[in-house]
Amino acid sequence: MNEILIKNACVIDPISGINGEIMDIAVSDGRIVEEVGSGAEVIDAEGFLTLPGGIDSHTHICGTKVNFGRYMSPEDMRAGRTPRRGRMHSTSGYSVPTTYGNSYRYSGMGYTALLEGAMAPLEARHTHEEFAYTPLQDTMANVLFDGNWAIMEAVREKDTKRAAAIVGWTLAAVKGFGVKLTNPGGTEAWGWGKNVSSITDVVPYFEVTPGEIIDTMIRATEMLALPHSVHIHCNNLGLPGNYRTTLDTFDLVPDLNRKRQTLYATHVQFHAYGGTSWSDFCSKAEEITRSVNEKPQIVIDMGQVMFGKTTTMTADGPMEFNLYRLHHNKWSNHDVELETGSGIIPVLYRRKNLVNSIMWAIGLELALLTKNPWQCLLTTDNPNGAPFVRYPEIIGLLMSRKYREAEFATIHPDTEHRVSLPSIERELDWQEIAVMTRAGQARALGIVDIGKGRLAPGAEADIAIYPLKIGEVDPGREYERVIEGFRQTEYTIKRGRIVSRRGECLVWGNNTTIWVKPKISERYDMAQDPAFVEKFDRYYTVRMRNYPVQEEYLKRNLCIETETEL
Amino acid sequence: MRVTLQVKPRKKPFLPIEAETIVPAHFLDGTDLVVWKGNRELPLSDVFSVTVEGTAETADEVEITMRGDTSRIKRVGEYMEAGRIVIEDDIGMHCGNFMSGGTIEIGGNADGWLAREMRGGSIICRGNAGNYCASGYRGEKRGMTGGTVEVFGNVGDFAAETLAGGCVVIHGSAGDMAGTEMRGGTLRIEGDCTRVCGNMTAGTCYVFGTVHDMLPTFRRRGTAVHDGVTLTAFTGDIANRGKGNLFVRDYKYMD
Ligand SMILES: [Zn+2]
Numbered sequence: 001m002n003e004i005l006i007k008n009a010c011v012i013d014p015i016s017g018i019n020g021e022i023m024d025i026a027v028s029d030g031r032i033v034e035e036v037g038s039g040a041e042v043i044d045a046e047g048f049l050t051l052p053g054g055i056d057s058h059t060h061i062c063g064t065k066v067n068f069g070r071y072m073s074p075e076d077m078r079a080g081r082t083p084r085r086g087r088m089h090s091t092s093g094y095s096v097p098t099t100y101g102n103s104y105r106y107s108g109m110g111y112t113a114l115l116e117g118a119m120a121p122l123e124a125r126h127t128h129e130e131f132a133y134t135p136l137q138d139t140m141a142n143v144l145f146d147g148n149w150a151i152m153e154a155v156r157e158k159d160t161k162r163a164a165a166i167v168g169w170t171l172a173a174v175k176g177f178g179v180k181l182t183n184p185g186g187t188e189a190w191g192w193g194k195n196v197s198s199i200t201d202v203v204p205y206f207e208v209t210p211g212e213i214i215d216t217m218i219r220a221t222e223m224l225a226l227p228h229s230v231h232i233h234c235n236n237l238g239l240p241g242n243y244r245t246t247l248d249t250f251d252l253v254p255d256l257n258r259k260r261q262t263l264y265a266t267h268v269q270f271h272a273y274g275g276t277s278w279s280d281f282c283s284k285a286e287e288i289t290r291s292v293n294e295k296p297q298i299v300i301d302m303g304q305v306m307f308g309k310t311t312t313m314t315a316d317g318p319m320e321f322n323l324y325r326l327h328h329n330k331w332s333n334h335d336v337e338l339e340t341g342s343g344i345i346p347v348l349y350r351r352k353n354l355v356n357s358i359m360w361a362i363g364l365e366l367a368l369l370t371k372n373p374w375q376c377l378l379t380t381d382n383p384n385g386a387p388f389v390r391y392p393e394i395i396g397l398l399m400s401r402k403y404r405e406a407e408f409a410t411i412h413p414d415t416e417h418r419v420s421l422p423s424i425e426r427e428l429d430w431q432e433i434a435v436m437t438r439a440g441q442a443r444a445l446g447i448v449d450i451g452k453g454r455l456a457p458g459a460e461a462d463i464a465i466y467p468l469k470i471g472e473v474d475p476g477r478e479y480e481r482v483i484e485g486f487r488q489t490e491y492t493i494k495r496g497r498i499v500s501r502r503g504e505c506l507v508w509g510n511n512t513t514i515w516v517k518p519k520i521s522e523r524y525d526m527a528q529d530p531a532f533v534e535k536f537d538r539y540y541t542v543r544m545r546n547y548p549v550q551e552e553y554l555k556r557n558l559c560i561e562t563e564t565e566l
Numbered sequence: 567m568r569v570t571l572q573v574k575p576r577k578k579p580f581l582p583i584e585a586e587t588i589v590p591a592h593f594l595d596g597t598d599l600v601v602w603k604g605n606r607e608l609p610l611s612d613v614f615s616v617t618v619e620g621t622a623e624t625a626d627e628v629e630i631t632m633r634g635d636t637s638r639i640k641r642v643g644e645y646m647e648a649g650r651i652v653i654e655d656d657i658g659m660h661c662g663n664f665m666s667g668g669t670i671e672i673g674g675n676a677d678g679w680l681a682r683e684m685r686g687g688s689i690i691c692r693g694n695a696g697n698y699c700a701s702g703y704r705g706e707k708r709g710m711t712g713g714t715v716e717v718f719g720n721v722g723d724f725a726a727e728t729l730a731g732g733c734v735v736i737h738g739s740a741g742d743m744a745g746t747e748m749r750g751g752t753l754r755i756e757g758d759c760t761r762v763c764g765n766m767t768a769g770t771c772y773v774f775g776t777v778h779d780m781l782p783t784f785r786r787r788g789t790a791v792h793d794g795v796t797l798t799a800f801t802g803d804i805a806n807r808g809k810g811n812l813f814v815r816d817y818k819y820m821d
Contacts, residue, residue: 072705084605330707 110464267303590649
């Protein structure tokens, strides 16, 4: 039996209500327990900050899009190369690293679970193959349903149960975790060379609106009792004036779930824009957060932009085409049959660019103006806003007004007239950062019950120990120490094993892929639905029997079975 | 300084050697250099008999001669800035990657990616060159930006892809899709080729032989005489709003 005793840990565990207590943590067989035997390996945490393992609830690390990002950017692959060392394979890439690059760098920062934000169901195998080589984090994949023909037909027929049945069948078939809607309706309209510009626009041919798709999918998700809520990338990403669409979307959302939000809105920074064009572009973070503060049924993540080079990738094909027309650099555009699409372009966010400066400020405003940290989680929509290795700097910015002011002095001078950031005094504390980087994610994803995001006995022993003594650091003034501290853990422990020690990854982690299988009665089994089967065989390039991801694609995995109304 | 690198007999001569260390400037500090075979680091002297005659103050005064079966020695002259490398026989892939100055002369054939993303200097290849001669890497937007490449034989597919500057001369024929995505520089093909210059936006390409499967997205402007030969002048690729110049002696569209 593998036992560890972590002594003198300064624990912040918001879910268990522990805030900075010095205590010991006992670990046995991958779980946290009350006590261990005298033979346990002892780790002296020296009073360092000890948190549940970090969880990223929206990142792009595995799958066809990510891989095409690698393929089209040899300059990115040349950046950030590391040689093979000890148990670590060689890595390369900066904004779209190799799978090992992602896994080692996340692990060095204390992250132990990742949710791939957008998996096209037809291309799920690729995601699972890359999950298998992301050994140091548990992985989940949200499944794209934004342009799914069968779903849109069910929406048109106002048949929520049928939509739920299709979601249930698909999730189980592709070993997915939750429902992702990327520019709902817009990705299908893009197949016709069009887009949708509000939640009441009509999708060509299918005659449904984004609002109807969102509403039906929210109800279908609750009908299936999925652990995670609908996860949305709103319509009109990146366009001036899009905050209205975002607010309209939030106004649609009923409060249907006691344990978590009913809608998770991702990378809201990209959806909080005012103005009518790029010339009067401005922040609407105040309006957006006012709505979030009134609606406990909504959780957002920041989608923070940081200055520098990165790669944008999304299922939102039309949005990427707009970006391409702005930059005229490389562009990839991809259609996924009856399901969705995607686009990829490399970008450089510049301090001297007014629009980029405003975007940077908006992300921070969202986090600072959302009163309840459980409702605004820390992300960059990796790598869209910035590669995840920039998270420590974002923590620094949220904890230090002085750091924000120092940065603000280096950006485009007109920014101050377009944003409210300089007037915001709030500085987040350690507990709030712990919520925004792990506890909030665990609750939002609905994985607290399987032992994630907390350190109480019974939880999975996913633990991050940072070289920070919170009593001795003043984050407001000493933000550089905060950034350094979050950049690299002393220890990252995954399922009871030390996987990373000061950035050195020590083991082949053997991660767990978490997926969901709603229990559905035969009556609603889409595999036996003649109309569904006929459409499938007629329009897909693959046979229905070849579509489900075979079990051998999953290595270690955890299937969450849900009791449904179907 | 004259450096001679004679390949020693190898048990498995098909295993490639990564030899980016073979650059004139490196020999100013001696011959204690390493190469890679797979994931194993080897002293240069394990693979080559090394002889040095004379001395040099700068890389310009260093001439390296490579003898024996060098056909699997890769990345020779990578990032080279000055001096001279003479390869008596064939050379492996990626010879002259990112080179910015000096000269490489190849007596035999060159494998793929000769002069990839070259920035300056000159490369002469007496035999044939493989695919992606004088091109960018896959996914790269700008390939070769300066210098000259001259191949006396034929080249494979994708020659001068994403060419952005400098001059590429091919005395023989080119394979498929030479000059694709060209955005500058000059490409001269004395023999034949197929589907030349697709998506070109700028730069100049001459084909003194026949272009097969000529792309229909080039607009014919008339004729021009170049080096005493009458060529048909085109502008394109208009599918990409390109303003490149393409001059061809003879061309056939796809049936
Ligand atoms: Zn995303």
